[in-house]
Amino acid sequence: MTGEPEGPDFDVPVGLFEDIEDLKAKLARLTAQVEALTGGDGAEPGEASADEGEAAGGEAAADDAEEEEWQYPPFILLLDPPEYDDELRALIEWVEGVLVPGYLAEPSADARWCHLWWEHPVAIARLHAVWLAWQELTDPASCGYTGPSVWHRDHMDPALRELRGSTGPFAGCVKGEHQIDHRMPGLVPSAWTHAED
Structure with a gap:
């Protein structure tokens, strides 16, 4: 006997202990990030305090250093x-x-799409937000298995409704034509001015 009390003899899968250790390390990293961002330990924003790194253990400290580099x-x-x-x-x-082949059917008057969507700042903003959410919500490690459903409901569907609707940024873009300035006040597209270009 080593003098340490033995724990109860549970039939627990080994993977469960690994999951618990992963959760402890993640909790330590998140705690360090929150304290660094709120200035709770005197560290500069973005820096983890030495105490948290030591408390999490050597392996977690190495993970913290790796996490601090990534923003x-x-x-x-x-x-x-x-x-x-x-x-x-x-x-x-x-x-x-991903989005065009998987989610966008043929454009129509009710579901517009511009093949030069990256020239529309509103489209860039909305699609980037949807993409950031997709990156987070399609990773089971960060969101579980319901993440993709949440992404569709809360991010993708509303964004596509706004982008493809009759008042969205592609309202002036019809099949085969592209108009980036169609919503600017005072700029009325004219067939005569386009013919001269």
């Missing part, structure tokens, strides 16, 4: 080039690779 992506409209260009390129890949 959640900011909203695209807050970025300047070249970060904006990189984020827009990634957004275009997702929209054209």
Whole structure:
């Protein structure tokens, strides 16, 4: 006997203990982030205090250092080039690779779509928000198995209704034509002015 009391003999799967350790490490990281953001420990924003790193253990401290380097992506409209260009390129890949083939049927008067959607700032903003939510809500580790349903209900469906509706940013874009300035006051599209260009 080692002198330590033995715990009850439960038939618990080994994976459960790993899950508990993962949850402890995540909790320690989140606690450190909250304290750093609120200035609760005197650390600069974005820095974890040494006490939390020690409390979480060596492995968790290494994970904290890795987590501190990675930042959640900011909203695209807050970025300047070249970060904006990189984020827009990634957004275009997702929209054209996932959203368009999987969710967008043939455009119509009731469901508009512009093939040059990235030239509409409102579309970029809405689609980027939908993409950020998709990244979070399709990962079972962060949201469980109901995340995709929440993403459809709360993010994708409302955004597409706004974008594709008759008053959305694509209202002036019809099949084969693209009008980015169609909603600007004082700029009335004319067949005569387009013919001269």
